[in-house]
Amino acid sequence: MLNKMGWIYLVLFLFFIREFSDLQINLNNQHLNPARLFIGSFLLLIISGTFLLLLPKATHSGITAIDALFTATSAVCVTGLIVVDTGTYFTVFGQGIIAGLIQLGGLGIMTFASYFSYFFRGKTSYENQLFLSNINNSEKIGEVFSVLKKILILTFGIEFMGAILIFFSVRSRLFNSFSDQFFFSVFHSISGFCNAGFSTLQNSLYEPGFRFNYSLHLIIAALFILGGIGFPILFNLYTYLKYNLSRKFQKITTLNQMHYTPWILNLNSRIVLSTTAILLLGGSVLFYFFEVDNTLAEHSGFGKIVTSFFGAATPRTAGFNSVDSSALHFSTILVIFLLMWIGASPASTGGGIKTSTFAIAILNFLSIAKGKDRMEVFKREIAQVSINRSFAIIALSLMVIGTAIFLIASFNSEMNLLNIAFEVFSAYSTVGLSLGITAQFSTASKAVLILTMFIGRVSMLTLLIAVMRRVKNLNYRYPSEEILIN
Template sequence: MGLIVVGALLLMLPNATYQGISFVDALFTSTSAVCVTGLIVVDTNSYFTAFGQTLIMLLIQAGGLGILTFASYFSYFFKGGSTYENQLALSDMTNSEKIGEVFTTVKRILTITFLIEFIGAILIFFNLDKALIPSFSERVYFSVFHSISAFCNAGFSTLPNGMMEDSYVYNYPLQFIIVIIFVFGGLGFPIVINSVRYIKHLIARYILWFVEKKNNYRPWILTLSNKINLLTTSILIILGTVIIYIKEYYNVLGNHQGLGKVVTALFTATTPRTAGFNSIDFSQMHFSSIIIIIFLMWVGASPASTGGGIKTSTFAIATLNYFSLAKGKTRIEVFRREIADISVRRAFAVMSLSLLVIGISVYLISHYDNHVPLLDIAFESFSAYSTVGLSLGITGDLSSESKLVLIGTMFVGRVSMLTILIAFFKKVRQGNYHYPSDEILIN
């Protein structure tokens, strides 16, 4: 909240914009940047100066990495260490097995973040048309801005219409690179670190087997959480791409040919999972396709990532629970492991709270702007809660009250309602007793 307010005040500085900006619009832009959403009420390119755009980029970077990561990492140097409680929180967030590994893991997080953003910026730079951006320094700035925005799943662009610009909409290599960058950002730091460890083990294992004929197999290097998240992410990307490709083949994909249709369908199916970039006009899509987009936005990215939504693990646990109940099982089993009961309870709490917050957001916006179609409002609310940044084109025309509702929705979506409840409710010490259990009639 502090970073959002400071960001809003900085964006109101005279040299941050060309014509000045209202506090509500500055607060909206700052919230959208810190919460890595990407919804905009004013055009980033024409409204903000180079200084203002740089402020937005820095707010995106800070929001993407997470305040806890930054605060804990720097407190380690400034104070000569960190509290035990803070290290426990960090170990849970970064998926570290030992508390002593926490700051090593945070260093890896920062290293991986800046390395991927650096490589992404280089790849974007070499896929830009020099005729469109003749200045070398402007191409560098464009590349850095979009690499950070993509990795942090922010969706901000210095182009007036994003990737829908006529000069960029057919630049498929550039679009594919941006997809790779924001998919990496949406996977989550624990998954990336754990996957790198697993790949290193595979390489070492097969080299040892080839050289010395020894099988150096070690089980469960890839954790259960990572297996579930990687599998769910892959299924959502493939199914989303196939559905969009089939349904929009003659509609929004009609102007593209061959491989271009595939890349555009892939871009369209992956960007709702909190990236927020658009290479097509979402308002021109079929109604059924928009429903699919809303669902993908709601699920979002993986936990401990730069993305939002209810997260892939939450959706996976809920789906596995359906099958488990249908089979008459009393527990959820997957990959020869049993999912802890607390994880199941958290998953359903996150899902129900997300729908509650989105429902309140839809109700309030429809109250303040009752002339706006319900589908557009619902799309906007899901996009804000899941920190996606996609819109059917109503954001800038909303009333100040509706903009404040979206600001609150973005903030709650980024922090999560469950976290807010935990912060406000006093922890109760669990007694060493159990009441007699009773089943409640359901369905």
């Protein structure tokens, strides 16, 4: 069944990529720039998913159109917010559709982000690529397919190993049959690596029987951390492992010493890895400190550490929960707000403003405070275009989050600000954590949350690029003036 579904996705995906490339090569024009194709493909996936979930055999007792749209958007955008319980409301067929949407959504975002980031870095700006990319010779297309192949191998490879580990980490007596346990493992491996946060368990990993299964928690955390660290770094890691394994193998078969090639991490990887490490460590310590007498009370010493680590890792932006979110201390919730907003790393299956954006925001005010005329880190200078882009992403995130909170507060004025803000942050950063009020939202509020998930996933900047008329290269220069900012 895994293989069959896997092949169906693969064929669909390759077909989608083929269409995508064809359009680009043949219709190399202004109206079909990559930003529009990217947004269009996500919209198409969501609409198809909605219709599939509306099929009678997807649910036990039918579903409203808004709830089907909500679930399809949440799955394709790998958010994980739910309005109906995944495990009990949908049939296995319906759950299979959800897993498929998660897989395609996760692959879509990784592919798209890597596609532009991997080939054209340094040559032309990301924005120029979004407007009109330059893939018009067969050599480039070959290169694109080679990267896509690597993404697929990595994704399916990790998910396959994840599914096996999950299968053996859970107790068989909690499942009705072998195939149930098998489906559970595949579903959670896909949902984990894609940072989707969907679970067939009503209370996610807080479900009795799974609540204290720390090996399961660690396997799923490993999956979503790998998925959230981004393809460029994953690829680096893959190369590193492949090289080391082949070296070990050669050591056994031959006596030749290979000369050592150091694993050189680029600036991007260094920033992402150090920010991720700081957030995971700092988040875990804070979680432990605030929850030790609260939600952690029922856990053993080792369990407290695992649960703190899981609690700090999941808001960026996996969305599984191994504690009762609504029982969390107010201080913990505020820390989770920050972690959700920051989110995962670029070109990954995670959301949020991203670790690199957050790191640049901090480096920027530090270098200004030091009176530096440039931003330096790890003996490299960060290009101005990256700083401006970070600024734009942070400003737009505040704008979208603020607008969504404002609208939902108008539509559901009986709810309090904390709860509304939590769901909106969770939706924008495609986290999926919830204080449990999403299902009580009015249809208008659900629609706002659907839009927020979508905008959070494709990014407001990509949306703006898609709708705005591009400015040609400017062949003039106005006099430059400094503005009074204090």
